[in-house]
Amino acid sequence: MFTLFHHPFCPHSRFVRLALGEYGLDLKLVEERVWERREGFLTLNPAGTTPLLTTEGMPAIPGAGIIAEYLDETHGTEMNGRRLMPTTVAERVEVRRLMAWFNEKFFEEASNPLVTERIYKRFMSEENGGGAPATDVIRAAKANVRYHLAYIGWLAQTRNYLAGDQLTYADLAAAAHLSAIDYLGDVPWIEDEAAKAWYARVKSRPSFRPLLSEWLAGVPASRTYVDLDF
Amino acid sequence: MFTLFHHPFCPHSRFVRLALGEYGLDLKLVEERVWERREGFLTLNPAGTTPLLTTEGMPAIPGAGIIAEYLDETHGTEMNGRRLMPTTVAERVEVRRLMAWFNEKFFEEASNPLVTERIYKRFMSEENGGGAPATDVIRAAKANVRYHLAYIGWLAQTRNYLAGDQLTYADLAAAAHLSAIDYLGDVPWIEDEAAKAWYARVKSRPSFRPLLSEWLAGVPASRTYVDLDF
Incomplete structure (x- = not known):
C-alpha cells in the first residue's frame, strides 16, 4: 500500500x-x-x-x-x-525527454503559474504569497499554453501516442499538467484538433476517473472538464 | 565518440x-x-x-x-x-533525489542566478537580457548558497559520500554546481569544514582536471579555484 x-x-x-x-x-x-x-x-x-x-x-x-x-x-x-517506460535505450531517452518537457518546462511556463495564481493563492496567507491573482502572470502563462498545445498536436500527428506507438509516462505527464489547467478552462482545445483527439483518448482511461470526479468547493470546473467527448 | x-x-x-x-x-x-x-x-x-x-x-x-x-x-x-548509480532500489532513489536537489533546486536558487548575472549577461545582447548584473539577485542567491552548503556538510558528516558509501552522481551534481560558482568566489567554504573536506576529495579526482584548467578571458577565477588544498 x-x-x-x-x-x-x-x-x-x-x-x-x-x-x-x-x-x-x-x-x-x-x-x-x-x-x-x-x-x-x-x-x-x-x-x-x-x-x-x-x-x-x-x-x-x-x-x-x-x-x-x-x-x-x-x-x-x-x-x-x-509498461509505461519502453525497453530500448533510444525510446527511454524519448520518454524521459518528454516527461521532463512537461514536468519541468510546461510546469514552469504554464501549469504552475496558472495553478498558483488561480488556486493556491486562495489558500495562502498574505505572508505566504496569497492574495489576488496576478493578471499579467496569467496572461503570459496562457500564451505559453498555446505553443505547448501546438507541440502536442504535432507529436500526436506524427505518432500514435506522444513518445511513440504505445502509451507511456510521456502521455501521462502531458495529460496531468493539461488536466489541472483544463479544470480552470485554460486550454484552448479549439486551436488544435490533433492535440484534442489525443487528450480525449487519454482522458477516457479508467486511471483518469478519480481526477475528473474531484471538484474544489468554490471553484467550478470548466464546462467540458469531465466530458469525455468535449 | x-x-x-x-x-x-x-x-x-x-x-x-x-x-x-x-x-x-x-x-x-x-x-x-x-x-x-x-x-x-x-x-x-x-x-x-x-x-x-x-x-x-x-x-x-x-x-x-x-x-x-x-x-x-x-x-x-x-x-x-x-558505478555512479547504485543497484538497490532504495539507494537509487537517494541518488536521484540528490541529483534532482542539485540539478533543479540548487540550480534555481543559487548556481543559475549567479552564473546568469555574473557570466551569461556579459555575452547577451540587450534584447536577450544582457546588461549589468542585478545585485539583489546575486545577494539572494549567495544567501541560498549558505544553506545548501550546510546541507552538504550535514550529508558529508553522516556518510562517506553524499548519497552513501560510494561516489555517485549525487556527488558529481553537487560538485559541478559548486565548481561553477566557486570560480566566481561565491562559495563561503570557511563556514563548513565537512562540506569543504568532501569537496576537496571530489575536486582531486582526475575527472575534475579539465574543468579546473579552463579560464574565461576577462573573468579571473577565485584565488582558490584550482587549489586542491584550498
Missing part, C-alpha cells in the same frame, strides 16, 4: 496518481499544502514539494520523475505490453 | 563532463550560447537548453538527469565497483 502526499491541483501529483492507476496499485491520499511548510512533511522531504510517495520498507520517494523511475524498476516488468 | 553541446559555465554541462570523465569516455565539446537560440541547435533540442549529448545511432540526449540515466544504462555495468 502506498501513501501519496499530494495536492489535488499539483500537476506532478496528478501524474503520479495516473501512473499508479495504470499500474493498478492502490494508494492512500494525504493532502499537503506545501506553502505551510509543515515540519513533519519537511522531515520526510527536505525539498518541501509534492508529490511524495511512501511505502513500507523504503525511504520516502520525492518528485514525479523519481517516482516514475521507481515504479518502473519495481513494477515495470509485470506490466508486460502495458 | 560523444559530442557535448555545452557552455563552460553551465553547471549541468559540467556535471555531464564529470560523469563522462569518470566513465573514461572521450568527448568533443561544442560551445553553445543558448540565448542566441541557434536554429540548428533547436532542431536537435527543441527545449533549447544545454547540455545536449549526441552519439552515432542515437537520438540527441538532452539534460543532465536524462544523460546520467542513459550513461548508466549503456555503460553502468562495465564500471563494476565504480
Whole structure:
C-alpha cells in the first residue's frame, strides 16, 4: 500500500496518481499544502514539494520523475505490453525527454503559474504569497499554453501516442499538467484538433476517473472538464 | 565518440563532463550560447537548453538527469565497483533525489542566478537580457548558497559520500554546481569544514582536471579555484 502526499491541483501529483492507476496499485491520499511548510512533511522531504510517495520498507520517494523511475524498476516488468517506460535505450531517452518537457518546462511556463495564481493563492496567507491573482502572470502563462498545445498536436500527428506507438509516462505527464489547467478552462482545445483527439483518448482511461470526479468547493470546473467527448 | 553541446559555465554541462570523465569516455565539446537560440541547435533540442549529448545511432540526449540515466544504462555495468548509480532500489532513489536537489533546486536558487548575472549577461545582447548584473539577485542567491552548503556538510558528516558509501552522481551534481560558482568566489567554504573536506576529495579526482584548467578571458577565477588544498 502506498501513501501519496499530494495536492489535488499539483500537476506532478496528478501524474503520479495516473501512473499508479495504470499500474493498478492502490494508494492512500494525504493532502499537503506545501506553502505551510509543515515540519513533519519537511522531515520526510527536505525539498518541501509534492508529490511524495511512501511505502513500507523504503525511504520516502520525492518528485514525479523519481517516482516514475521507481515504479518502473519495481513494477515495470509485470506490466508486460502495458509498461509505461519502453525497453530500448533510444525510446527511454524519448520518454524521459518528454516527461521532463512537461514536468519541468510546461510546469514552469504554464501549469504552475496558472495553478498558483488561480488556486493556491486562495489558500495562502498574505505572508505566504496569497492574495489576488496576478493578471499579467496569467496572461503570459496562457500564451505559453498555446505553443505547448501546438507541440502536442504535432507529436500526436506524427505518432500514435506522444513518445511513440504505445502509451507511456510521456502521455501521462502531458495529460496531468493539461488536466489541472483544463479544470480552470485554460486550454484552448479549439486551436488544435490533433492535440484534442489525443487528450480525449487519454482522458477516457479508467486511471483518469478519480481526477475528473474531484471538484474544489468554490471553484467550478470548466464546462467540458469531465466530458469525455468535449 | 560523444559530442557535448555545452557552455563552460553551465553547471549541468559540467556535471555531464564529470560523469563522462569518470566513465573514461572521450568527448568533443561544442560551445553553445543558448540565448542566441541557434536554429540548428533547436532542431536537435527543441527545449533549447544545454547540455545536449549526441552519439552515432542515437537520438540527441538532452539534460543532465536524462544523460546520467542513459550513461548508466549503456555503460553502468562495465564500471563494476565504480558505478555512479547504485543497484538497490532504495539507494537509487537517494541518488536521484540528490541529483534532482542539485540539478533543479540548487540550480534555481543559487548556481543559475549567479552564473546568469555574473557570466551569461556579459555575452547577451540587450534584447536577450544582457546588461549589468542585478545585485539583489546575486545577494539572494549567495544567501541560498549558505544553506545548501550546510546541507552538504550535514550529508558529508553522516556518510562517506553524499548519497552513501560510494561516489555517485549525487556527488558529481553537487560538485559541478559548486565548481561553477566557486570560480566566481561565491562559495563561503570557511563556514563548513565537512562540506569543504568532501569537496576537496571530489575536486582531486582526475575527472575534475579539465574543468579546473579552463579560464574565461576577462573573468579571473577565485584565488582558490584550482587549489586542491584550498
